[in-house]
Amino acid sequence: MSPVVVTVTGGAGQIGYALNFRIASGAMLGADTDVVLRLLEIPQGMKAAEGTAMELQDSAFGTLAGVEIYDDPVAAFAGTNIALLVGARPRGPGMERSDLLAANGQIFGPQGAALNAGAADDIRVLVVGNPANTNAMIASAHAPDIPAARFNAMTRLDHNRALGQLAAKTGQPVRDIRRVTIWGNHSASQYPDIFQASIGDVPGASLAVDRAWLSDDFIPTVAKRGAAIIDARGASSAASAASAAIDHVRDWTAGTAQGDWTSAGIPSDGSYGVPEGLFSSFPVTSDGEAWQVVEGLEINEFSRQRIDASVAELAEEREAVRGLGLV
Numbered sequence: 009m010s011p012v013v014v015t016v017t018g019g020a021g022q023i024g025y026a027l028n029f030r031i032a033s034g035a036m037l038g039a040d041t042d043v044v045l046r047l048l049e050i051p052q053g054m055k056a057a058e059g060t061a062m063e064l065q066d067s068a069f070g071t072l073a074g075v076e077i078y079d080d081p082v083a084a085f086a087g088t089n090i091a092l093l094v095g096a097r098p099r100g101p102g103m104e105r106s107d108l109l110a111a112n113g114q115i116f117g118p119q120g121a122a123l124n125a126g127a128a129d130d131i132r133v134l135v136v137g138n139p140a141n142t143n144a145m146i147a148s149a150h151a152p153d154i155p156a157a158r159f160n161a162m163t164r165l166d167h168n169r170a171l172g173q174l175a176a177k178t179g180q181p182v183r184d185i186r187r188v189t190i191w192g193n194h195s196a197s198q199y200p201d202i203f204q205a206s207i208g209d210v211p212g213a214s215l216a217v218d219r220a221w222l223s224d225d226f227i228p229t230v231a232k233r234g235a236a237i238i239d240a241r242g243a244s245s246a247a248s249a250a251s252a253a254i255d256h257v258r259d260w261t262a263g264t265a266q267g268d269w270t271s272a273g274i275p276s277d278g279s280y281g282v283p284e285g286l287f288s289s290f291p292v293t294s295d296g297e298a299w300q301v302v303e304g305l306e307i308n309e310f311s312r313q314r315i316d317a318s319v320a321e322l323a324e325e326r327e328a329v330r331g332l333g334l335v
């Protein structure tokens with residue numbers, strides 16, 4: 009089997025530095041799948057990318073078939089099977105992710121066009137750079153020959169944060185927590201939903217009876233975790249973001265576990281009243297090929313209001329990028 013070609017943009021950045029080594033080690037595509045890893049950087053990042061490439065070689069990973077570095081997106085994406093679009097500015101203290109829209113939005117149109125020009129027929133794209141949902145929409149809009157569903161925005165870090173909080177609250181191991189959903193935008197308006205979840209033997213709905221904990225503790229802790237990390241570390245989440253990207257692509261390509269689902273930002277088909285074409289987070293399963301939205305969940309009034317608020321923000325971001333001429 010020929011190696012899978014994986015391109016990481018921002019390959020020399022802080023997420024890239026954690027991500028590259030996990031991909032190369034087989035954590036994303038499995039111990040039997042060889043990978044050619046391509047790092048795309050801007051010219052100022054090329055020297056650091058060369059250093060990372062040297063370290064990847066020095067790690068002697070059995071599944072790493074080669075490392076290549078590029079500063080030209082068209083060359084970096086030619087024949088690529090999986091693209092992780094990480095390269096973008098991170099926010100600093102006091103900023104919201106949407107404050108990055110004008111600066112980072114410019115990156116994703118040309119990269120979408122470059123993917124359209126030469127990526128492999130089975131290309132799958134995960135957008136990590138913020139604001140991730142709207143950047144995914146921009147990239148997809150510039151890639152008319154690639155089905156929009158092949159563009160995802162990463163909300164898996166939010167999903168994983170929710171699992172971490174529930175494990176800490178209940179004392180149950182993360183592996184026994186199922187059917188948590190992140191709805192909406194990867195922003196402070198996101199809605200982490202536990203009404204369908206099970207935490208060991210405990211139904212999420214029974215934890216949700218404590219509305220003060222749900223509204224004033226769990227939801228804001230998950231939704232504002234990115235800012236808390238920036239405050240504590242002086243830099244935005246990196247290793248956990250890389251780990252979430254690995255989880256996202258692994259589940260997309262290998263399939264999700266029976267009886268569980270995960271969360272991903274995908275183009276809405278209108279499910280759950282989310283306007284078509286917005287890249288919103290949904291509960292999803294994968295059969296190894298494509299995501300399917302988990303349909304038929306009962307959405308109570310508490311959840312409806314919060315989903316609608318986050319989706320309204322996505323619609324505003326779409327208007328903003330239309331105004332900037334980015335889509």
Ligand SMILES: NC(=O)C1=CN([C@@H]2O[C@H](COP(=O)(O)OP(=O)(O)OC[C@H]3O[C@@H](n4cnc5c(N)ncnc54)[C@H](O)[C@@H]3O)[C@@H](O)[C@H]2O)C=CC1
Nearest residue numbers: 018020021022023049053095096097098136137138165249
């Ligand atoms: N969706 C999510 O859950 C998360 C998203 N993020 C976002 O990921 C992005 C990257 O974060 P970090 O790695 O911490 O930032 P960083 O600043 O450490 O690294 C970004 C890298 O991207 C490169 N870059 C910039 N423009 C590029 C372009 N046009 N093409 C290729 N490379 C380019 C830079 O030279 C730099 O090396 C930020 O936008 C951050 O907000 C961060 C954490 C979680």
Ligand SMILES: O=C([O-])CC(=O)C(=O)O
Nearest residue numbers: 099138165234235244245
């Ligand atoms: O908060 C940020 O700016 C970085 C990020 O997206 C996250 O950690 O979820």
